Every structure is written in structure tokens, then in C-alpha cells.
Amino acid sequence: MIKVHHLNNSRSQRILWMLEELNQEYEIIFYERDVRTMLGPETIRNVHTLGKFPIISDDCSGDEIIICESGAIVEYLLQNYGKNSSLFIPKNRTQLERDYLYWLHFSEGSLMPPLLLRLVFDRIKKANVPFFVKPITKAIANKVLSEFVNPNIKCLLDFIESSLEGKKWLLGDKLSGADILMSFPLETSITRGLIDEHYTCIKSYVERIHRRVAFQSAIMKGGRYEYA
Ligand SMILES: N[C@@H](CCC(=O)N[C@@H](CS)C(=O)NCC(=O)O)C(=O)O
Known part of the structure; x- marks a missing residue:
């Protein structure tokens, strides 16, 4: 079992x-x-x-x-x-297998780290620190977010959006393990307000995931x- x-x-x-x-x-x-x-x-x-x-x-x-x-x-x-x-399950040594492996690793390797950084720096902004330190921690957090984290996230989301254009799933018509891996970072991106009206493909992709009977079970x- x-x-x-x-x-x-x-x-x-x-x-x-x-x-x-x-x-x-x-x-x-x-x-x-x-x-x-x-x-x-x-x-x-x-x-x-x-x-x-x-x-x-x-x-x-x-x-x-x-x-x-x-x-x-x-x-x-x-x-x-x-x-x-x-x-x-893509066949060995095909372009589909290379795409599958790419997305499988992209989820935890490329997309999650800046999302996690954003969460951490947002927490630093709200942290309970002495009042005279607060402007400093807030300024540092805002600088890291605006100069490094947010542009990075935007770049990644733009790339995912264009990769999903005209596709039902990341590899085409069939759901794969890559979609399962990508679901969590995209769901959290939506919940945290990172997916605005420009990201129509990502939005409908996540909605498609949530409509699946297996997902609901x-x-x-x-x-x-x-x-x-
Ligand atoms: N790359 C790892 C990340 C594991 C990870 O950080 N999991 C989080 C859950 S989303 C966790 O265990 N958090 C609780 C903790 O750190 O105590 C994976 O995908 O398995």
C-alpha cells in the first residue's frame, strides 16, 4: 500500500x-x-x-x-x-521527453525559489521588529523585491504564459506528470495575486486542472x- x-x-x-x-x-x-x-x-x-x-x-x-x-x-x-x-508518458529520447523533463524540473528548480523569496520578504516587511528598525527592514525588503524577486517572477510567468498558448497541457493534448508538478506554484501564484488579467492561458490552465474529477477527489x- x-x-x-x-x-x-x-x-x-x-x-x-x-x-x-x-x-x-x-x-x-x-x-x-x-x-x-x-x-x-x-x-x-x-x-x-x-x-x-x-x-x-x-x-x-x-x-x-x-x-x-x-x-x-x-x-x-x-x-x-x-x-x-x-x-x-513520453517516449525515450524524444523532444516530448525533453520537454517533460524540462517542466518537471522547472517547477521546483526555477519557479518555486523566487516565489518562496517573495513570501519570505513579504513576511520580513510585516515582521514584529522595534519601531525604529521597521523602516530599514521594510526598505531592504522592498528593494530586494522590486529589483530582483518581482522581475524574476514576471519573467518566469511570462514564459509559462507563452508556453501554454494554444495548448491544453504543457506537453499538448495529454496531461502529464509535468502538469502535476507545475500545479502548486501556479495555484499559489494565483492566490497571492501574481496572475493578473494578462495571464489568460495560465488562468484557464489552472481552472482546467481544478475541474478534473481526480483533482476534486x-x-x-x-x-x-x-x-x-
Ligand atoms: N523541493 C521539495 C520542497 C519540500 C518543501 O519545502 N515542502 C514544504 C511544503 S510545501 C514543507 O515541508 N514545509 C514545512 C516545513 O518546512 O516545515 C519538494 O518538492 O518536495
Whole structure:
């Protein structure tokens, strides 16, 4: 049985979605973020020392395998349970496979880091610091945001927008693991107000994701998710 260590409002929601697309049975082990720090509970470190979500375990081959890192989990699930599923598996050494790998890594490697930086610097602006320090922390945060983080995010979103033009999914007509990986950063971008009216392709792409029956089943099972 596959078990998913699932943190509320997090990247692990997309693993539940993937398992629904694959029609696999799975068990969810629920964890809640600390409302103040937004961090996950320490108990997850008993499963993996880094204590990050998602993590899955799978004992289907006899021994229990533990897998961390969203991209590695998506690849593992696809390789082991992807055959005969609705998810597209590109043929080896084709342009589609290169595109698939590109987007798979782009999500955590290129898009998430500036989104996370933005979250951190927005928190610094609101941080509870002595009143005489506040103008300084605010000015530094604004400078980093306006000169580095925001232009970077805009550039990435413009690129995604143009890549989605005329396409249903990132690789064309068929949903793939790359779309599953890209869902979370784009959902959070929408929730944080980064997707304005110019990003029509991104908007309809995320709406298309949210309309999928498998996505909705994952939401029903995974509990509260503020990004859908
Ligand atoms: N690149 C990693 C990122 C893992 C990660 O940072 N997960 C967040 C959830 S969105 C987390 O565990 N946050 C809770 C914490 O750091 O305590 C992945 O995709 O698996």
C-alpha cells in the first residue's frame, strides 16, 4: 500500500491528485502546519531527517521504500503505476521527453525559489521588529523585491504564459506528470495575486486542472486546501 505523508495547504496535495489520476489506492497520514510559523510538525523527521513534505512510502515490492522530493515521487509513481493510466508518458529520447523533463524540473528548480523569496520578504516587511528598525527592514525588503524577486517572477510567468498558448497541457493534448508538478506554484501564484488579467492561458490552465474529477477527489480526501 502507498502511504502519503500529507501536510495541509502544501505541495503534497499534488501527490494525492496524481494518485487519483493513476487510480491507485493509498492511505493519507495527515499533518498540520503550525499556524504561527507555518512549519510542519517535527514528527515527520522520524520518516525522513529533513522533515519536508511530501513523502511517500510504498511496500508493494515487499520492503518499505521511502521517497521524498515531489519530482522524484512523481517519477517513481509514473514508472511503477503509470502504465495504462490516463497520464502521458513520453517516449525515450524524444523532444516530448525533453520537454517533460524540462517542466518537471522547472517547477521546483526555477519557479518555486523566487516565489518562496517573495513570501519570505513579504513576511520580513510585516515582521514584529522595534519601531525604529521597521523602516530599514521594510526598505531592504522592498528593494530586494522590486529589483530582483518581482522581475524574476514576471519573467518566469511570462514564459509559462507563452508556453501554454494554444495548448491544453504543457506537453499538448495529454496531461502529464509535468502538469502535476507545475500545479502548486501556479495555484499559489494565483492566490497571492501574481496572475493578473494578462495571464489568460495560465488562468484557464489552472481552472482546467481544478475541474478534473481526480483533482476534486484528491481535495475531498486531503482536507482543507486554500489554493483551489
Ligand atoms: N523541493 C521539495 C520542497 C519540500 C518543501 O519545502 N515542502 C514544504 C511544503 S510545501 C514543507 O515541508 N514545509 C514545512 C516545513 O518546512 O516545515 C519538494 O518538492 O518536495
